[in-house]
Amino acid sequence: MAESAPLEAEIRRRITAAGPMPVGEYMALCLGDPTHGYYMTRDPLGARGDFITAPEISQMFGELIGLWMAAVWKQMGAPDRIRIVELGPGRGTLMSDALRAVQVMPGFRDALTLHLVEISPVLRAQQERTLNALPLSVSWHAALEEVPKGPAIIVANEFFDALPINHAVKIDGGWHERRIGIDANGNLAFTVAREPLPHFERLLPPAVREAPEPSIFEWRADSVAMELGRRIANDGGAALAIDYGHVESATGETLQAVGQHAYANPLTAPGTIDLTAHVDFQALAHAIEAMGANAFGPIEQADFLCRLGIETRAAALKAKATSRTAATDIDSGLARLIGRGRTGMGALFKVASFAHPSLGVTPGFE
Numbered sequence: 001m002a003e004s005a006p007l008e009a010e011i012r013r014r015i016t017a018a019g020p021m022p023v024g025e026y027m028a029l030c031l032g033d034p035t036h037g038y039y040m041t042r043d044p045l046g047a048r049g050d051f052i053t054a055p056e057i058s059q060m061f062g063e064l065i066g067l068w069m070a071a072v073w074k075q076m077g078a079p080d081r082i083r084i085v086e087l088g089p090g091r092g093t094l095m096s097d098a099l100r101a102v103q104v105m106p107g108f109r110d111a112l113t114l115h116l117v118e119i120s121p122v123l124r125a126q127q128e129r130t131l132n133a134l135p136l137s138v139s140w141h142a143a144l145e146e147v148p149k150g151p152a153i154i155v156a157n158e159f160f161d162a163l164p165i166n167h168a169v170k171i172d173g174g175w176h177e178r179r180i181g182i183d184a185n186g187n188l189a190f191t192v193a194r195e196p197l198p199h200f201e202r203l204l205p206p207a208v209r210e211a212p213e214p215s216i217f218e219w220r221a222d223s224v225a226m227e228l229g230r231r232i233a234n235d236g237g238a239a240l241a242i243d244y245g246h247v248e249s250a251t252g253e254t255l256q257a258v259g260q261h262a263y264a265n266p267l268t269a270p271g272t273i274d275l276t277a278h279v280d281f282q283a284l285a286h287a288i289e290a291m292g293a294n295a296f297g298p299i300e301q302a303d304f305l306c307r308l309g310i311e312t313r314a315a316a317l318k319a320k321a322t323s324r325t326a327a328t329d330i331d332s333g334l335a336r337l338i339g340r341g342r343t344g345m346g347a348l349f350k351v352a353s354f355a356h357p358s359l360g361v362t363p364g365f366e
């Protein structure tokens with residue numbers, strides 16, 4: 001029973017005091033504990049980190065999202081002031097590439113103020129380094145609720161998958177919460193609450209309700225999605241969510257731990273490895289639509305990026321490439337972003353958009 005991570009002692013203390021903890025509480029502690037949480041202590045992104053994301057693979061990703069934001073702004077009637085909000089901006093790479101791409105539209109550049117929603121002090125410092133050369137107003141917020149009101153264009157790449165997930169297991173005709181306790185050998189282990197979750201079944205889509213035993217169903221708190229929907233419906237604008245996940249709510253466990261580009265046991269060394277779970281795009285859209293915004297998609301990342309013109313952009317970059325290595329990098333970045341094979345993100349990642357009802361369909365979702 002090795003206590004390899006400092007956070008593990010705190011988790012054990014809580015389980016001993018209060019009994020097994022919900023998976024969502026465990027995930028929230030692992031990622032966001034103020035002292036030992038994974039995102040509080042490190043920059044996990046990049047080839048030498050734990051994982052790599054689309055903006056870190058190629059500048060084309062952020063550039064196209066910049067053009068998407070500018071097109072939405074035009075669709076909104078080119079307002080004098082627009083808030084650009086990014087949820088979980090990582091190293092700031094996406095926004096840096098996006099804002100460079102929209103330099104050709106001075107009206108948009110002059111209208112925007114940038115708001116970054118970030119919990120990690122390490123990544124926030126990195127975002128400051130990446131973005132401080134830009135001649136615009138940037139502010140940081142701990143939550144979307146803290147961003148001042150007003151029309152907004154909101155972008156979230158690999159953000160929702162980092163929000164805590166809860167588990168329920170169907171047993172004996174009822175749905176029981178899956179929790180994390182301490183087993184007979186003294187190790188952290190999954191366990192199941194004896195009593196079923198009251199009225200849980202009524203909240204489930206019919207296909208999930210009828211699932212065979214012992215199916216696992218994952219769900220997230222809707223609070224961030226609802227806030228996003230409320231803002232768009234009340235103040236105007238649109239949002240873009242890009243993530244890996246499933247189009248329709250379904251049973252199955254997707255909680256996964258990744259460290260140094262390899263899968264790990266989610267219950268080992270809490271706080272030192274990344275924990276994520278697939279996004280249920282149906283549930284996400286449901287929460288946002290309930291607040292009065294329209295939802296579009298999800299569509300596959302490959303389709304979205306191709307509709308925005310990634311192949312043309314790749315050809316233009318290659319024409320200007322100064323070395324064979326640079327040209328090869330452009331090809332491999334393109335293949336990674338839109339490829340549908342085992343190493344490609346094109347089909348695994350989905351893109352959904354949400355908009356004020358007056359806006360109509362957002363670019364790429366026609």
Ligand SMILES: C[S@@+](CC[C@H](N)C(=O)[O-])C[C@H]1O[C@@H](n2cnc3c(N)ncnc32)[C@H](O)[C@@H]1O
Pocket residue numbers: 039045053054055056087088089090091094117118119120123142143156157158159162163
């Ligand atoms: C997987 S990284 C993605 C980073 C970036 N969007 C990219 O594509 O490279 C998740 C990001 O969300 C941030 N994050 C995680 N949970 C958060 C929360 N509850 N509130 C705000 N930011 C959060 C992380 O610190 C990190 O910046």
